[in-house]
Amino acid sequence: AIPLVLSAYTHLWNPTGFPIFHIDEGHYLRKAMYVLDGNGLQEGPEDVLSHYGRIYTHPYFSQIFLAGIFAMIGYPDSLNPTPGDVHSIEMVWLVPRVLMGLLAVVDTFLIYKIAERRYNMTVALIASILFAVMPISWITRMVLLDSILLPFLLSSILFAVYLKDSKYQENNKKKIAIVLLSGVFIGLAIFTKVPAFTAIPLVGVLIYTNSSSHKLRTLGLWFAPVILIPLIWPAYSLASGQLDEWFNGVLWQAGRGGQFSQVFRATDNLFKFDPVFMSLGFAGLFFAAVKRDFFPLLWAIPFMIFMYLLGYVSYWFMIPLLLPLCIATASMIYDLSSRISKKKLIHQILPFVIISVIGIFGIISTSMLITLNVNSTYLATQAFLTENLPAISGADEGSDNRVYIIGRPTYIWILKYVFDEGNNDYQSYYNKGKIYRSISEGNADKFVFIVDGKFRTDLRKSTTKENIKAIQELYDNSTTLAKINVKNTNKFDSDQYPYSTNTKVAGKGGGRVEIRASNYFPDGSNNVKTTSRDEALERGVTGDIMTDLKLIP
Known part of the structure; x- marks a missing residue:
């Protein structure tokens, strides 16, 4: 409960005050409203575009997801927006920003459950608190594709971890269901933003190793939704006679920066945002390599390699990296605490002392930011x-x-x-x-x-x-x-x-x-x-x- 309360505070407090309304939030909310108005999934060259002539930039699930939520709550008409009223404008932004905050709370819960299943309750508590309170988490408050895909990616990993449970191995129907759910969720994550595919090695290995029998068949079953769901995007362009435009848009989106060094600049920004968390996170990855703990490494390394190969990388592209860094740091703190002292009492208390110190620093620093009004x-x-x-x-x-x-x-x-x-x-x-x-x-x-x-x-x-x-x-x-x-x-x-x-x-x-x-x-x-x-x-x-x-x- 503690991580969830902390996460609710850091992600739902003053959502329209901090951070600044980002230009990309305007893009994604515009696309969601385009769908909500019944115009279809794909904007045309005559619509309001971020870049003329490149109408295919990202898959469709984010606008489908947002438009679906908006339709259920009657947004924006239910707010009765009034021209000229500052409060009305703020309320229009409040709904999507609060939605992002709620997704972050869900992310905190999923991180806890994954770490609990994979490691233990102590590691789970530390990892979820890190995600909840550290200053770098402010970037998840914005309405960005990278924030939207997190709960779907985490759900896929969690189901893959659950597969190891004997009750799923003994019941074939439950096993098939949980494998398909894992595949569907990572498919939806990729259908939100393509770089989510870098989690395929991690989840694929979990599905394979956690299956007690018919490993290849189980892996093939999992792969079906992983491949088919994202294929909706190019299939839609093909059906619309715009496959060439799709290729042009995807290639432009991947290479528009034109230089490999942008990933280093983006990572440098993250270190400037939160030097404590990022230093601990990369130390945790190094510690995982020494321990031969493949879990955070298979999660982080493919993602970082792909980011390196992209021509254009901004700091918010790195949001999915925060997840393995939280777990790697938590595992490192727990293991080092047990090595510092052989006394059982110290071993049990020390991790909580360490995360308390880090957590207090994080919550104070984050509070200093989220109480600002920059909009x-x-x-x-x-x-x-x-x-x-x-x-x-x-x-x-x-x-x-x-x-x-x-x-x-x-x-x-x-x-x-x-x-x-x-x-x-x-x-x-x-x-x-x-x-x-x-x-x-x-x-x-x-x-x-x-x-x-x-x-x-x-x-x-x-x-x-x-x-x-x-x-x-x-x-x-x-x-x-x-x-x-x-x-x-x-x-x-x-x-x-x-x-x-x-x-x-x-x-x-x-x-x-x-x-x-x-x-x-x-x-x-x-x-x-x-x-x-x-x-x-x-x-x-x-x-x-x-x-x-x-x-x-």
Whole structure:
């Protein structure tokens, strides 16, 4: 019960305050809402895409899973979202973030059961507490594929471990059921994100070694759902006549970074986030190698090799690595405690003393992070946009006006699927195709930009090279309609751990966002003073966030 309570606290406390709403969360929630709206599984090249022309980037289970949960609870309509209300925007984000927190609690339970079956209760307690309280666990609070796949991957491993139980060996029906369940769950994990296939060696070895008879037949039975479930993805593209697009998307996704060194940068980030956990984790893997304990090694090594071979790796890609590191560390602490002293009492108490010290450090460090509020600027901006977009665009359901709303996916998914206003066309600023065509075909009468720090950085560094020229030209010729400044109420020393490294990635709070428009008025004047829309724009936002909303005439 203790690990579950700790995990509930660290993963469910202040879910919309920390960490910052990540750009990839916008992608995955957009795809889930696309499915929820009954549009099918696959977005097309004319939809809001992360990268134009590469419509196949990840398998479908994450959006199916999220859309299914949303449908069951009537999300987002059950929240009665109100345009212009900060609290409404926060509630829209609260539901998926709480879902991720609940999955993390389930992960904690599954880690405990796996370690208990494989080792003992002490190792299980240590491993689950490590996952629950260490600062690095904040990355599982985000709505990411890597967080979604964890409970399915862990369930597959747990069923494979359970197979060793004699009651499953003696009852053929139960044996078949548990083998198939293990295969189905890892198949679903792969159908969420492809790198989950790196757990196949571990689970396959467990299935083979834990079977008392017909080992190869049992392994073949397990492999059936492991292979067939992920094949739904390419089969869907084949049925849609888009197999070439599928190959292009998969190859681009795997190699877009173009360098092997990115896995080292991602690992370095993890060490900066949580040097204690990562140092203990890799020491645990080394200790497992010395002990010849293949369990955490077969789990971690194939994953790290695959990450090394990928061209693009970010720190959150490494989330599945946290699981074997927890178990390897716990096993090391338990075994070293028994070697330090032969006295039974010390041997029994020492592991709990060690995990108590580590756990106290972890819970204090994590608490310092999860009590921050780093999303105030986003919430204020989104509230302003939901209230004022009808006035900004001048479009309604019966209008022929078409306004392009361009910004990051974290803004776009809510505007399009929760507060869809009129005939607006919502686009990520990556989307080369539509923006280019709109300009060349003379349909670029109105563009509205949501310009935050990331947008400005990408324009300055030209990281979106395919469409940077068109975006830059529109941006340079646009007029600022509103500035949204939010005061940073977080008080901390950015040079002190855990703030020093974690907040550089997870957000510090505060910031400035501009709402800009290109060719805002039909006469091309871009003169805010000449329109009756001023009054609507100046209403600002409601809610409890301190903002400074200012029109620039």
